[in-house]
Amino acid sequence: MSATLTSLTDQVLPVEAGAEVTGLGWLGRTAAFALADGSVLLVPPEGEPRRAAVHPDGAVLAAATDGKRIVTGGDDGRVVATGPDGTAREFAASSGWVDALAVHPSGAVAFAAGRRVTALDDKGRAKSWDAPSSARGLAFAPKGYRLAVAHYGGATLWYPNLDTPPELLSWKGSHLDVTWSPDGRFVVTSMQENAMHGWRLQPDRGHMRMTGYAGKPRSFSWSFGGAWLATSGADAAIVWPFGSKEGPTGKAPRECGLRHARVMRVAFHPHVNVLAIGYEDGCVLLVRFEDGAELLARRPAEGSAITALAWDAKGGRLAFGAADGQAGILVLSA
16 A cells, blocks of 8 residues: 555444445444344444344345335345344245345335345335346336346336336346436446446437456446446446436546455445445545545455445445455544
8 A cells, every 4th residue: 555645544433243244334323234144233323333133044145225224135035124223124025035125215125036026115015027037136216116127138127016018128148236327317237247238218228338347347336416437346446427418438437546456345425526445455445536536444454355335324424344244434524
């Protein structure tokens, strides 16, 4: 690491998670760490951390939050919602592993086990649909009750409460994760083939190819205004421009935080163009778009690849978790 790199490491509250962190989110001011041992660790700003055994017979494979609860899916087939006080409630179950989840601000939840995708609206009414192949990624549209499902051969857009047929966005290859742009104009997937692919929903259903990755880009994050999409999968965070109606077509991405280590997780600050980057060697950097300044939040640690990264709603705290069970919370403001 550069000796001149500004360090914020003395502002990090260490957290002993005790198992690999497989998911992470914020429930108000409480950080919620989903763990491979089947538990959720809740770390409030004051008081002692609380551990909830939400999947005692398995591991947490997927997690998502809506700011009020963390919803987890496990290899026990259960879907469980846990609140900041540690109260856990199972509200759905499947015969297979639940390895994809999405939550909607309205309270709706979607989960996938194999090909079967199930969506529950804010009143708990369930609808199911079978994808063409295993559903690998789920994401709700920013407005309306519509779900994007990533699978082999592309992504499908599905209205669970309407009788209209799901719409296939086709592209050859294995699609792993999916996200909507904040304005709902673009749908983007990560791919097994070390690439990203996107579709312009307006006006023309045009394709957007984003290639050149050394590895699979399994993490992505939109900037607060939706003009940039940051992705993992290389030795720098690859950040694609989405500020125009064509998206990144014909444009080169920015590279942020170039190091001799693969980027594992990315998370944009919710209110300013600052990008948090977590690497396979355990390092966490903050990169400021305005001038490219890099701030060190965590030094490299052998065997401690960053597996989860999330800002709180105000952007005053950044939580991170690692494969070896180490975690922390960077406190920038109260």
